[in-house]
Amino acid sequence: MMILSLSTKAHLFYLPFSSQMLEETLYVKNSHRHRNLIKYLKDYIDFISTKYPFWNRTSGADHFLAACHDWAPSETRKHFSKTIRALCNSDVKEGFVFGNDTSLPETYVRDPKKPLSNIGGKSASKRPTVAFFAGQPDHGYVRPILLSYWGNNKDPDLKIFGKLLRSKRNKNYLQFMKTSKYCICAKGYEVNSPRLVEAIFYGCVPVIISDNFVPPFFEVLKWELFAVFVLEKDIPSLKKILMSISERRYKQLQMRVKRVQKLFFVACEA
Structure with missing residues (x-):
């Protein structure tokens, strides 16, 4: 252009x-x-x-x-x-x-002077948490459903929180992103979520729970090759859906997440 x-x-x-x-x-x-x-x-x-x-x-x-x-x-x-x-x-x-x-992609820039600092995460084999989410629990109708089924440590493999409490003992938001296989991108009041780009930044496979959402750059990116889409009605089966993905398939998804990172880095640098 x-x-x-x-x-x-x-x-x-x-x-x-x-x-x-x-x-x-x-x-x-x-x-x-x-x-x-x-x-x-x-x-x-x-x-x-x-x-x-x-x-x-x-x-x-x-x-x-x-x-x-x-x-x-x-x-x-x-x-x-x-x-x-x-x-x-x-x-x-x-x-x-x-x-x-x-x-367009939306994300939270944590350091405007160094927007690409602290990006990346653990390799596929060093991500012990199956899935992670933390966000305002009362934003929209999807998150309360997600938390009712999977919140409050109902399942040790899925770390699903409302507002993430800060303490020296607890992992912080970015640590969870960097050590989880899948990062839940559940809609709030609107379909889009900054977590989608954050997940990509930290090498976490996005799990999009947001019916009617059109993901960024959909004209050129095949999102199904590096993300997982879960219908809102299938939230009760979330763990079953994620656990049905083979380790080989997961590693492919994560590898492709790393490949598409550069597209979002360019947008961030601009």
């Missing part, structure tokens, strides 16, 4: 705005209404279409935006219906359109 100074030679036009800044500056706290944010975006498009000729030629089909806020799909659905949307909250039920929209 090249950035051009002559707009007449451009194939695509970027729409620069921050979905996060919209929330921070315009959203009325606890109002649960986004109308003023949507109106702001409509005014933004009206301004662009009046000042420049390019939007009106295609109704925005050759324009694109990138937005990682949870609200971005609903806020851009009406006035950006033909625009290419790169979204982190890539939920089919919330209007993600195959062939038009694309899915």
Whole structure:
């Protein structure tokens, strides 16, 4: 991709705005209404279409935006219906359109100055924990189900926690990621989870429990080759599903996780 100074030679036009800044500056706290944010975006498009000729030629089909806020799909659905949307909250039920929209990775950068520090983890043979999850237990409907079946040390092979307690005796979040075979990426309020990229960073095979989620870079990555998908209704059979994966198959999955790491590293470095 090249950035051009002559707009007449451009194939695509970027729409620069921050979905996060919209929330921070315009959203009325606890109002649960986004109308003023949507109106702001409509005014933004009206301004662009009046000042420049390019939007009106295609109704925005050759324009694109990138937005990682949870609200971005609903806020851009009406006035950006033909625009290419790169979204982190890539939920089919919330209007993600195959062939038009694309899915972006989301993660938590622990050290902005050294984003790739402390990555990696144990080899496949040195990961004693079968599966690990820790996260806010009351976010969405999937996590309470996961915790009701597998939380509170109901099974010694599955380390499934709500909020992970910190102590000198307990492993911390990253240690679990680095020493577990599978890392559970269960949806919260929305389909996407930063844990997905974190799992890849630490060499842990992602287990995606999030129906209707479109994973990042799905156009070029065959996720079934390095991740495990578990339907929400199959949470009661989670251990059975994971234990049915042979050691040989698991090692293949983990090896491929390491291979795709570089794609997410480039995005992080950028």
